Amino acid sequence: MTNPSGRHFLQIPGPSNVPDRILRAIDRPTIDHRGPEFGALGREVLEEIRKVFRTRHPVVIYSSSGTGAWEAALVNALSPGDRILLCETGHFAATWRQLAERLGFEVEILPTDWRRGADAEQIGALLAEDRGATIKAVCVVHNETSTGVASRIADVRKAMDAAGHPALLLVDTISSLGSIDFRMDEWGVDVTIAGSQKGLMLPPGLAFNAVSDKALAASAHSRSTKSYWDWQDMLAANRDGYFPYTPSTNLLFGLREAIAMLLEEGLDAVFARHARHGEATRRAVAAWGLDLQCVNPEEHSNVLTAVVMPEGHDADSLRRTILETFDMSLGAGLGRLAGKVFRIGHLGSFNDLMLSGTLAGVEMGLELAGVPHRPGGVQAALEHLAATATAARRA
Numbered sequence: 001m002t003n004p005s006g007r008h009f010l011q012i013p014g015p016s017n018v019p020d021r022i023l024r025a026i027d028r029p030t031i032d033h034r035g036p037e038f039g040a041l042g043r044e045v046l047e048e049i050r051k052v053f054r055t056r057h058p059v060v061i062y063s064s065s066g067t068g069a070w071e072a073a074l075v076n077a078l079s080p081g082d083r084i085l086l087c088e089t090g091h092f093a094a095t096w097r098q099l100a101e102r103l104g105f106e107v108e109i110l111p112t113d114w115r116r117g118a119d120a121e122q123i124g125a126l127l128a129e130d131r132g133a134t135i136k137a138v139c140v141v142h143n144e145t146s147t148g149v150a151s152r153i154a155d156v157r158k159a160m161d162a163a164g165h166p167a168l169l170l171v172d173t174i175s176s177l178g179s180i181d182f183r184m185d186e187w188g189v190d191v192t193i194a195g196s197q198k199g200l201m202l203p204p205g206l207a208f209n210a211v212s213d214k215a216l217a218a219s220a221h222s223r224s225t226k227s228y229w230d231w232q233d234m235l236a237a238n239r240d241g242y243f244p245y246t247p248s249t250n251l252l253f254g255l256r257e258a259i260a261m262l263l264e265e266g267l268d269a270v271f272a273r274h275a276r277h278g279e280a281t282r283r284a285v286a287a288w289g290l291d292l293q294c295v296n297p298e299e300h301s302n303v304l305t306a307v308v309m310p311e312g313h314d315a316d317s318l319r320r321t322i323l324e325t326f327d328m329s330l331g332a333g334l335g336r337l338a339g340k341v342f343r344i345g346h347l348g349s350f351n352d353l354m355l356s357g358t359l360a361g362v363e364m365g366l367e368l369a370g371v372p373h374r375p376g377g378v379q380a381a382l383e384h385l386a387a388t389a390t391a392a393r394r395a
């Protein structure tokens with residue numbers, strides 16, 4: 001596309017579209033991060049962000065991508081050589097595993113076929129067998145962004161409790177926080193890992209660890225080498241709203257606005273909006289006669305939809321056609337799904353007409369790229385959106 005006019009459609013499952021209101025909030029002179037104005041900003045965002053995690057516990061904010069928050073969680077809560085149980089639900093879980101192994105942790109893998117979520121029963125059974133409590137943490141990706149599968153975290157906690165096992169529960173919510181229901185305290189999550197560029201609607205660059213009392217207590221005995229990631233230094237400075245190192249001041253202006261937007265709409269309304277868009281997208285895929293990567297109806301992600309390409313057709317070539325013809329970016333298949341799936345992001349700052357345009361681009365792309373499909377996906381989605389629009393507005 002040599003001379004695109006109008007807006008690019010950024011329909012990858014993160015980074016998501018940054019709304020104008022957040023762009024305006026970021027577009028300000030940077031202030032003194034040791035001065036009084038910053039202290040007030042820091043105190044406000046550190047307090048308010050807890051509501052998005054549904055926690056009363058402290059939230060540590062790093063200048064980093066989400067991957068940094070994975071590392072921070074492990075090196076603070078654990079010691080080298082500790083055994084951890086990690087559910088390999090897809091590419092992101094596999095990458096977290098690799099990071100944990102590089103850091104010297106002993107990772108026990110619970111494999112899946114990358115088409116379903118973490119198996120709570122299996123986790124419970126493994127923990128029940130671990131009578132010496134050698135497993136120190138269970139690691140689960142809440143929303144596996146590579147497959148479009150959302151694991152049921154409350155069930156994982158129930159299984160851990162039923163096994164009577166003391167392991168910490170570490171959950172990656174990088175692509176779920178602020179988009180699908182997550183309740184840190186109610187679900188007994190010990191460390192919640194998050195990032196700025198997905199449900200929080202910010203540019204990339206901030207990462208989060210929300211930390212339970214139990215995780216904080218465990219960190220007091222951690223023997224892992226760390227400095228920049230150390231929770232203690234962050235929490236000490238955070239008490240007055242400051243940071244031990246130069247924070248991403250302008251992203252924090254944006255974060256203040258993002259939290260305000262999420263709370264104004266209401267978290268439950270935000271989740272319902274994502275659920276409605278997820279359902280409309282899945283109806284489009286079904287009408288096209290294509291398969292979803294997620295095979296368990298109870299685990300469909302409302303953040304993104306991963307669509308399986310018919311045998312002999314390349315997802316990347318379809319994505320290229322759509323980018324070049326309609327100026328829309330879709331998510332690629334990652335890891336072992338490269339070329340086999342494409343991913344439609346429907347998260348963050350998003351509405352019915354953006355979804356309609358997105359699905360229209362996909363349907364026209366399928367036609368142009370010669371991918372076998374039935375027409376009528378967009379129509380099926382529009383019908384669902386129209387049928388539920390009035391109820392959605394009243395809710």
Ligand SMILES: *Cc1c(COP(=O)(O)O)cnc(C)c1O
Nearest residue numbers: 065066067092143145174175195
């Ligand atoms: C995006 C994502 C990551 C990686 O985050 P970065 O910001 O790229 O480091 C990890 N886990 C999940 C579930 C993600 O969606």
